[in-house]
Amino acid sequence: MQVLLPHSLDEALAIKADHPEALPLNGGTDLMVELNFGRLRPAAIVDLNRVAELTAWREQDGHVFLGSGVTYTSIVREMQAYKPLVQASRSVGSPQIRNRGTVGGNLGTASPAGDALPVLAAYDAEVILQSRARGERSLPWNLFLTGPKKTAIAPDELIIGTSWRRLRGPGSFSKIGTRNAMVIAVAGLCLVIDEERRRVNVALGSVGPTILRATQAEERVAAALTTSGTWDDRSAPLNPQWVDEFAELVAQAAQPLDDVRGTAAYRRHGCRVLAKRAISWALSEWRLPTWL
């Protein structure tokens, strides 16, 4: 096994061009477990810890760019304006894990249980990839995540980061697990309201082969908010019947399986409960003076 230690993005991309088999390593919270248990013996590893270009995030022209090497601890500390992302980041592992784990790792591993992924899906984020030969390209999250632990990344590419349009509106991330720390989600949900486009985006984690958007639920609740006049007057209540129908449609969007963490039926029920809570939280948050 060969371990390569680039000090810049150019060096890292050159390594990936010459050694496309080299597995990228950043926080190690996924890859090191495979190594420690002898389940993986890659021919080469490229360590991205020293690639400073990947560890920054910035806002520009109404968009956000989040570098693939930004840790969950940094997100919690620095990105308070992105509440659902902060909530998801804070629910990852433990302090030790959040100090090392990165959003790039969640993307690269592409587990349906990656906590940051439903948030990126609800934001309609793009994943930015780069190679020495072809430069940069950007893929919508759903074209990047192609299946359980499968992505559209080419062997000579690295994940540079992710980018999304800044949304105005409330939202949240919540998940179900057996304790508050060190838990792999049984079900996870991110809901964001996009005031400008009058849309409600809902993404589900851990209840399908990859992250899912509850499109039908999104359309119906956005229409219901039009009927109730809530888009124009946030104090106008949404009929509770619409809340229930929304939660039911979200539950139907799940494609859960039975596994060691939970049954399919429990997961579907979990989605229903999370959906109901998330829309209720968002609507009450929306009525707060901070949003007026």
Place this chain on the structure above:
Amino acid sequence: MVVRTRVNGEWREADVWPGTSLLVFLREALGLYGSKNACEQGECGSCSVWLDGTLTCSCLVLAAQAHEREVRTVESLTRGDQLHPIQEAFLEAGAVQCGFCTPGFVVAVADLLEKDANPSPATVREALSGNLCRCTGYQKIVDAVHLAAARQRAGA
């Protein structure tokens, strides 16, 4: 590969298999047995160290990632035979039973008290959520943290 790391203020190096974790490097190549090897998957926190000042599970760091960087282990907290005040508080509060998890807890508590001299009970529990103890039921560990914090504030 040869890995060279500044460990507890001293530059150390060893020739190890490139897939070696920092934990195995510290224990087996450098003979620093304070960091414990239990779950090897970041679940239990008993291998907690500081990498460039950041609290980390050393089992999830490739030794090569620590090359030319700074590591602090639980051994850095004692001076000769003199225990660190956090270790004293653990003994007094009855926070040590079998003791296997203790070094990891002591490091995590030291990290917490460096950042927050007066942590709330909820903060303590969240800060220690990455460390598992199968003996104490945690209450005495939490008591030890508050005792150590109170003494640190009093300058004792």
